Amino acid sequence: MIFAKRKFNVCSMVAVLALSFSALGGCGSDSTSAPAIQATAPATAATMLYTSDAHYGIKRAAAYAFNGYSNAQQVNSAMVSVMNTMPTVVLPADGGVNAGAVINKVDYVVEGGDIANRMQSDPKNGYSTYVQSAYDSWKQFEAGYINTLKFPMLMLPGNHDVSNAVGYTKTMSRDGGITTAASGTFTNLDGSVMAFIYNMFVKAGTFNTSTKNAAQDSYSNTTYQTAANKIYYSKDIAGVHFMFISMWPDLDAQAWMEADLAKISSSTPAIIFTHDEPTTEGKHLTDKAGPTIFANKFENLLVNVSEYDTVALGTTADGVAATTVSVPFHTQGNMSTRAAQRTFVRFLQRHKNIVAYFHGNTNFNEFYTYTGPDNLVSLPVFRVDSPMKGYYTGQDDATVAPTPGVFDTNLLSYQVISIDTVASKMTVREYFWKTKAWGASSTISLAPRAL
Numbered sequence: 001m002i003f004a005k006r007k008f009n010v011c012s013m014v015a016v017l018a019l020s021f022s023a024l025g026g027c028g029s030d031s032t033s034a035p036a037i038q039a040t041a042p043a044t045a046a047t048m049l050y051t052s053d054a055h056y057g058i059k060r061a062a063a064y065a066f067n068g069y070s071n072a073q074q075v076n077s078a079m080v081s082v083m084n085t086m087p088t089v090v091l092p093a094d095g096g097v098n099a100g101a102v103i104n105k106v107d108y109v110v111e112g113g114d115i116a117n118r119m120q121s122d123p124k125n126g127y128s129t130y131v132q133s134a135y136d137s138w139k140q141f142e143a144g145y146i147n148t149l150k151f152p153m154l155m156l157p158g159n160h161d162v163s164n165a166v167g168y169t170k171t172m173s174r175d176g177g178i179t180t181a182a183s184g185t186f187t188n189l190d191g192s193v194m195a196f197i198y199n200m201f202v203k204a205g206t207f208n209t210s211t212k213n214a215a216q217d218s219y220s221n222t223t224y225q226t227a228a229n230k231i232y233y234s235k236d237i238a239g240v241h242f243m244f245i246s247m248w249p250d251l252d253a254q255a256w257m258e259a260d261l262a263k264i265s266s267s268t269p270a271i272i273f274t275h276d277e278p279t280t281e282g283k284h285l286t287d288k289a290g291p292t293i294f295a296n297k298f299e300n301l302l303v304n305v306s307e308y309d310t311v312a313l314g315t316t317a318d319g320v321a322a323t324t325v326s327v328p329f330h331t332q333g334n335m336s337t338r339a340a341q342r343t344f345v346r347f348l349q350r351h352k353n354i355v356a357y358f359h360g361n362t363n364f365n366e367f368y369t370y371t372g373p374d375n376l377v378s379l380p381v382f383r384v385d386s387p388m389k390g391y392y393t394g395q396d397d398a399t400v401a402p403t404p405g406v407f408d409t410n411l412l413s414y415q416v417i418s419i420d421t422v423a424s425k426m427t428v429r430e431y432f433w434k435t436k437a438w439g440a441s442s443t444i445s446l447a448p449r450a451l
Contacts, residue, residue, distance in 0.1 A: 045421075046238035047103055049083055049151070050428075051414040052112030052275070052360025053158065053386030056137035056144075057119070060394060066409040066434065072117075072137075072388050076144050079387045079414065082433040083109060084150045086416070092438040096427030097418040106151045107237060112360035112384060113158025113247060113275035115141050116193050119172045130173030134164040135192035135212050142196075156244045157197055157231060158275040158361065159284060162301050165191035165219045169294045174216060191219020194231065201233045201244070232256045239421035240269045240446065247275035248284065250302040250340065254347045261351055269424075269446035271356045278344065278357055278370040278381060282306065282336030304340040338373045345372035348379060352448040356426065357381045364391040365413050365430045367442040378451040380444045382428050385413045410435050421446070 059071040069075045086106050093100045116137030121130050146153060164172070167189060177188035192215040195207035206229070207218035219229070231246035232253060241264050245253045249272065261270060276284060285306040287298035298306050348354060357370065357379055363386035370379045388394050393412045416429045424446040430439030 045098055046107045046240075046417075046419040047086075047098075047105060048107055048237070048417040048419075049086060049109045049414055050112065050273075050358060050382075050384050050417055051079065051109070051387065052384050053114040053363050053389050054111065054141060054145075055114055055117045055160070055386065055388040056140045057117040057131040058388060060388070064394065064407075064409070066412075073140050073144060075387050075394075076141075077148070079412070079433050080144060080148050082436065083414070084148075086431075089436075091416075091418065092429070092441070094427075094429070094438075094441050096429065096441050096443045097420040097423070097425050098427075103416070109145075109149055109151050109153050110273060110358075111145065111153060111155040112273060112358065113156050114160045114360065114386075114389075115155070115157070116161055116164060118160040118163050118168060119174055119190060120168065120170050121173070130176070133174050133192070133212075133216065134161065134190035135216050138192050138196055138215075154235065154242075154244060154273075155197060155201070156273060156275060157194055157246050159247055159281075159299065159301055161193040161197075162247060163299060165189055165194045166300060167292070167294065169297050169299060190216040192216050194219040197231055198229060202229075202231055230256070232260075234260050236264075238419045240271060240419055240426075242271050242273060245272060245274040248280045248302055249274060249344050249347065250304045251343060252303045254343065257347070257351075261353075266351075266353055267448065268353060269448075270351070270354045271358070272354060273358045275359060276361050277359050277383065278372075278379065279341060280337050281361075285337070285340060302340070304343065306336075341373050345374070345377050348372075348377045352450075355380065355446055355449060356444060358384065360384055360386065362391065363389055364393070365411075365415070365440065367428065367440065376451070378449060380442075382415065382442075384415050385411070387412060411439075413439060419446075 054072065054076050056072045056076070060066075060069075060075070062070070067078070069078055083106075086103050089103050091098050091101055091103060116134040117131050119131050119133060172188070174188040174190045192209070192212075195209050195215050195218040198219075199205060199207055199209060208214040209218065230252055232244070234241060234243045236242070241261075243257055243260060245257070249257065253274075257272075264270070280302065283297060283299050284301045285298055285304050286300045286302060287293050287296050288305045289296065291300045294300070296306075359381070360383070362383070364383065365385050366381075366383040368381050368383070370381045371377060385393055390412065392407055393409055411432060412434045413430045413432050416431050418427045418429070420426070425443055426446055427441055427443040429441040431437075432439055
């Protein structure tokens with residue numbers, strides 16, 4: 001069930017939220033300086049900014065550039081400069097956490113993955129040569145975010161970051177060296193993003209990132225298939241337990257989270273940040289033929305094994321005998337991940353204190369509820385926009401037109417998360433960073449879920 005889906009910059013388009021959501025009508029411009037009558041956000045509250053899918057290494061098609069900005073460095077830097085002004089911004093009078101107060105302090109900025117774009121040629125987007133190496137993309141991200149933001153960061157990798165480390169269904173390149181994944185040659189993969197994040201948030205000094213080649217080679221395909229170096233970590237912020245999971249809660253991630261959640265009370269609210277939506281994507285699963293086989297177009301990014309489906313081709317109505325074949329199940333839409341989802345649903349049923357789920361991957365602002373394939377759970381979910389590949393704000397593919405009448409760079413947004421541990425509430429607000437205005441907002445309870 002979808003509660004609020006940001007497609008238009010119109011306040012009346014905010015949908016009414018059901019279950020534990022309440023849609024709060026925060027629209028209109030913000031103030032860059034605090035009016036004298038505004039109160040400062042209380043010290044008991046925490047504020048976080050959330051964005052995803054920076055996609056360093058690509059650029060917008062000319063038709064979709066804005067303010068003269070085209071490449072990922074320019075666009076992300078423009079967004080970061082706005083983020084740095086957020087402590088002076090006044091929250092909307094929408095009835096949510098700290099409504100009408102000056103933000104005053106930003107505790108963290110969260111990046112939800114796809115820091116680097118995949119290192120492949122992309123002629124349809126104007127890239128006859130290969131996208132730059134993951135290492136070069138990381139260094140641009142480091143300069144644009146880590147060294148420029150006034151607030152500490154938390155982050156996790158996305159599917160592009162993982163594919164750069166483990167291989168892909170199409171040919172990739174690292175600094176001009178060609179990697180053909182289907183042939184099993186992985187000598188030119190680049191695990192730099194994985195290595196840097198692992199060193200920063202899991203275990204410092206694990207991988208040598210002192211030089212470009214060392215960083216690229218430190219996260220090889222073989223190493224990444226083991227459970228030892230997965231990127232999972234947690235952090236307690238304002239009485240809430242945050243878990244950062246690469247890149248979807250698959251079976252390995254669930255095992256790690258079981259152990260992690262055992263360290264806190266079952267009444268302590270927990271929140272998952274990951275890259276994929278709760279349904280994940282069928283192509284992200286591991287091919288049952290093997291984790292290094294790419295022929296069936298599975299990307300082998302998650303440990304859950306793919307499903308196949310038996311389908312009938314042809315029809316007897318026109319005199320052609322039906323032929324039964326086995327095809328990769330990821331070609332059958334969202335149904336392709338039912339088995340994987342059910343493992344996650346069972347996990348959620350055991351942990352009612354998981355009260356929210358944040359993700360990127362397919363990017364636009366949306367607040368909705370995940371119920372699982374069998375409607376057995378009710379989990380508030382927050383999907384965030386991308387500065388480069390937003391579905392309505394950043395089409396980088398000039399050959400695929402956005403939905404007519406909706407594409408608008410004025411809708412470029414990130415989310416502002418306000419937590420009040422005393423009231424046991426969290427409000428997530430959409431902030432249009434190009435126009436500096438508030439959009440949709442949603443407040444949820446931090447109490448354990450009923451379902």
